[in-house]
Amino acid sequence: MRIGLLSFAHHHSQAYLERLQSIPRVAWIGAADDDAGRGRRLSQAGGAQFFSSFEDLLGQKLDGVIVCAETARRRRAVEMAAAAGVPVLCEVPLATTAADARAMVDACQRAGVALAPAFPLRFSPAIRSFKQDLDAGKLGRPLAFNATNCTAPPLEQRAWYADKALSGGGALAGNAAHLVDLLRWLLGEEAAEVYARTNHIFAGGAYPVESAALEMITFASGVFASLDLSWSRSELASPWSGLKVEMVSERGSILAHALHENVEHFAALDTSGCWLPLGGDLNQAMLAEFTGAIAASRPPAVSGLDGLRAVEVMEAAYHSVEEGQPVEVLRY
């Protein structure tokens, strides 16, 4: 299988490249990047053949493409992939506007190619097991959620996350989609209304985008969920350690601190700790599923529509921030 990586703008791209190398069915990897210097450097480091344009890469008889461009540039990349007839795995949020996300879904539908949003949480064994129990009625009827997806500011890695024109916003744009998708998936229903508040306090207000964001989503059935998306954690914390979900059901409460199985390691002479993650790698599982679906000519587990729904909620959230009141989620 021949896989192309469109842009290294998103910092996950490096991890994706590394994981792809260990998927047996992937025989060849190519990469392209608007930032040629970055593209060459990271292609070489990751064992991918570098191409100087998206067009060149898409001409390489690819079986699948992974889009890691800046958020505002994902639409163009996905439309190009669709035009080339290549299925796409696209970083989230799919786009900075719901209209763009809708256009991406439509383009792929028309071209008859799959569009899969990159939601690695769907591949967490702990979360999948939780959903199984939930669906089987073992946990009782879900009534409310208290969820966080707090991270360190990703700006050390890529400055564009703080450029609203490219990112669509700060902490909310960067962190909400994964939780929104998780909640939609667990509940099997759509968000009806969103309330959101943000501030710019962390890092002394240095970022032009919001660095703290709290959302409250109300679903059609009345179930409500709060989401904390803030850039409030330290770089020293383990990946995904800021992901916590408390679900309250008629039977009580379950607190999931997913992906928290780590061994904490502090070297004796080193004051900073590091984390040695245990358990499977979610990116690996997600990429394996994407490439597996291509190989088997079946639709991927997560659809373009799921990606679009998350963008709709994000858009409503930003409107709510402006208006100071909850806003109805509009469907495209």
Place this chain on the structure above:
Amino acid sequence: MRVGILGAGFMGKAHLAGWAETGAEIVGLASRTASGAAPLAAQYGAEAFPDLESLLPLVDIVDICTPTHLHYAMTLQAIRAGRHVVCEKPLARTTEQARHMLQAARAAGVRLLPAHVVRFFPQYVNARNQVMAGEIGKPGVIRLLRGFYRPKKPVGNWFLDEEKSGGILMDLMIHDYDYARWIAGEVESVYARKITGYWPEAPVEYGLAILKHRSGALTHAAGAWAYPPPAFRTSLEIFGEGGLLAADAGNDAPVNDLLDMPPAEAPDIGLPVTEQMEDPYTVQIQELYTAILEGRDCRVTAADGLAAVQIAEAAEQSARSGQAIVLDLLPEVTGDAEVEK
């Protein structure tokens, strides 16, 4: 000074134990459910009284530990008699009532102090000291959680009678609105939801509130009556520009009891127990008493009690209306309300 406690329920008992550690003379305990009052009063060398009126002439301080909806009338009655008042949270059921209480106390020249005991819990105090010392810079996000099981009471369960108690968004979560304000200052707007808001007969209750402070800080408060007895959890996280403070009373408790306790054995209401040398309830009563006795400032004021009621009322209103509620500026809170003399 002489003190009389009003209410022989769980809070009355906790306060009595606190007063016994002060130099105050415990004169009496007044309760309508007099059967519980007499033996309890005797334990402290005090008398049982059937009502506030009979107790009033004999005391200098009244400590009100009755259900929320009774605070207003009882406080005004005590103030009219020229007595100082300590009053359990919430200070009153409504902002209007709390404002009248403040104004009456000022006019009469007596002290009115709300018993917001979380301000006396070591983790909460310690965290605030760190914030005030600048250890984490300006607070950006505050996350607070307080969770117990559904309180059980005999017939006439006033906790569950929202008109009287204000429901979870007031009765339980007011602790955290007060604490959030103590950390990050005045609150500008409130948005809240609770389970019984859309399913009144739900077997569990959970409330979530998002507070926006005038400073820009955001507070996320969660309240639960949803855990199995006798579980309780309280936690705080304060995220600042330069660091994070976190304390989790469920996990940090010296002994974590995961034993299954039959409901009959579970205490009436969940109250966090601490292994600290000093019981926070006792420290609280001691500080409130000293403040009254010596005419001194205290870490909490009547204006704080009023501000917390205002936030709580707004949270209830938000959950009912589905809208975010913007708080009016209250002169009693924003003015020179630091010292109640």
